Amino acid sequence: MSFPWSYSVLGLVPGLILTIVIAGLVLYTSLLVWEFCLRHPEVRDVCDLGQMIFWNNRAAFYFTAVMFILNNTFIQGLHCLVGAKYLNTITNHSVCTIGFSAIMALISWVCSLPRTFSTLAKLATASAIFTFISVLLATIFAAIEDHPAGYNSGGLLVGEPIVRAIPMKGETFVNGMNAFMNISYTFIGQITLPSFIAEMKEPKDFPKALWAVTICEIVVFSIVGAVIYAYTGTQYMTAPAFGSISNPIFMKVSFSFMIPTLIFLGVLYASVSARFVFFRFFQGTKHAGSHTVVGWASWAGILAVLWVFAFIIAEVIPFFSDLLSLMSSLFDSFFGFIFWGVAYGRMRYADYGPGFYKTRGIRGWLGMALNVGLVGIGLLFLSAGTYAAVQAIIDGYAANSFGGAFTCQSNGIVV
Template sequence: MASPPTYPDEKKLELGTTALDSDSEYNSFSALIAEDESHEIQLRTMTWQKAAWLLCGDQVCLAIMAQTWSLSVLGWVPGILTMLGAGILFWITSMTMWRYIMKNPHIKDICDFGYSIFGKNRLAYEFSGFMLLANNIMLIGFHVLTGAKVLNTLSDHSLCTVVFSVIVTIMGIVMSLPRTLNHVSFMSMFSSVCMGIAILLFLIFAGIENAPGTGYDGVYPADGPVKTYAFPLPGTTWVACMNAVLNITFLWVPQILFPTFIAEMKKPEDFPKALAVLTGISAFLFVVPPAIGFRYLGQYSTAPAFGSLGVVAYKKASFAFVIVPTLIIGVIYANVSAKYVYGRVLGKSRHAHSNTVLGWGVWAAIMVGIWIIGFIFAEVIPSMGDFLSLLGAAFDSFFGFIYFAVAYWHLHRGNLFNGAARSIMSVVHMFVLAVGLFLLGPGLYAAVEAIIADYAGSTRPAFSCANLAI
């Protein structure tokens, strides 16, 4: 039977949620780490270097290869400005999250974070938990579908797509069995390297081939010679532009995982070092490869951009490396989701941090359940791309913007405009709140419109054997 939820203010260590002086901050974390060291299964073991690998393993992903399409919709000027602006806001909001957690060491996941910033409101905790699971499990479904696409492409559709999805799901379950993120961070090194190789091969192939292959408006040269442009082409709809923006913001908003990452670090005060590594790598990969891809593919850009390559061998060679990050990023989201559910099931019992049959049995059962639900999402949703836009609007509006504007207000309540620097940051966080509300309003509308259009046309049947090769 599931245990009742343990809210942050009911923890054994009463650490409070008000601002603390720096000494008490670290003493509080020291107490949590000391308690963790007394457990048989220790979670707070990651160095900042391993945290950096974990962050990069999550962020260096297939979504990078969808940014070329975003540029083809928005054009150079709005596209690059959106990418750079999203990156700047990512750094600012992530640092705000970290500072808030340093003042509130008991926070172990985004649910605790939401509970705390909204005045210890249990409805906020439950809402955050629902959103965490919905976001992560749908993303796991996206990675199951992506894995099936990779296997379809490499094998020339040698098996039913559902079979490929089952294979990816089973592999994901097996790889997700480690309980600590410290172990998962080791996998993330290989994930980042493989995705980097895939991107590099794509750029080489896009540069050396004579012309792109297929775009959304037909096979080259049906839509004329390759061209790039500063602003959206005539006839581009507002819904298309909004979905391109959501595609960019989705890539820059991974903070839903960050509280869990910080909670498993040996020294949470070192998180900015890991964040700096991630931001530097992301700023390069999220802008430069998509820009080069747009230069060579122009209006023929697809999402992912591998699909635009005209030579089948090039497409297979570059897309093959995507299978590793596809699986490992799914493992990261599964681990964070499972920890939330695991805490709800076993609560404070010894099984939660000991090598017991019940503890490992529950962990394995939860992981199997998460991946199976993700598999079902992958099979029944006609266009995961548009559903990612829905995720960006419905979830990232909260977990990428609104939550951190509220956290900033708590951190500096009463002196929001104390000095020029503080005043500027207060205005920036007001803008962050406005962006979150915009994504939640017009952004959500655009995503829903795109999904309605999916269902109005020909859609892929549920559990279809249809060939999904790019």
């Protein structure tokens, strides 16, 4: 639901083009991850993969592990933040925001306790269905309403909705970069793929699921983003876009269907992190695969620590779109682009030798250029992206657009 806001900043045409381009790059790099994992079935997670990509350097393992845990914990924090936003919205701020964040963290901790991906797969299916219903309802409600929320309320919120095919003249680099990273963040998830592939009964079937998911993402994200933006306009757009629906009942109904996803995605990343820690401690012992008191107590304890840190992140960084951008710049730079550009070079070098890009003809040169470009995009995220995200946060605090850390102040949607 951040796509409509991104389109309002980038313009509809560039926004849709970037959606397709980013989806294509994520599809391509995910296939690289899959190929690398098939070559190295001993890989259990992205940390093992990171070590192997960077010439089996143990320092690369520890670097990847730190970034891996931080990325996943930030995502958990994001879901605590948005969960508190939902609870504040639906209850008209009946409890302090810090209390709602804690409730969300506790619920998510309980839901994280299953130790197998097979159990989480059932929750994932339900989550996907409810998310589709949520965004479909939000799109329909935005289209059938006479006016978006805040219509003609004064200041910049005046006039009919303005829809731009290209960016508004004078749009800032900071806003544009944050909008771009919002789109990227939604697609990029390669960090979890090695963990999934390692547990698949038939890893060779992975591309089928990947293609199906990518096609569905492009269709749903593009239509939802474009339609909601078209009926809401630049000046009335919010992130997430539920806040642009003027009818309180419509807004709360569509937002409510998102709850399974708000819980599940945080649970998924918590489970991946916990598995990394748990199996490093208990691999080869009876606690890893049996129902022992030590095993379950350790699993629950690891998850509890992760959710406590996620809760702290949600309270220290209490804003939605800028948190997305910050996470994208810091972590997606590596796990979305840089790692896989290097992985391509390592695999082709192993197959064809030092001059692989020469011996393969035009295919080799194009492949090399594409993957050097991937590394370049990652470096752009890490440098310009981080600058834009941090500057947006500084500007938001200067304008008093955010609540304070560990605050009782409501972050709910007000219509």
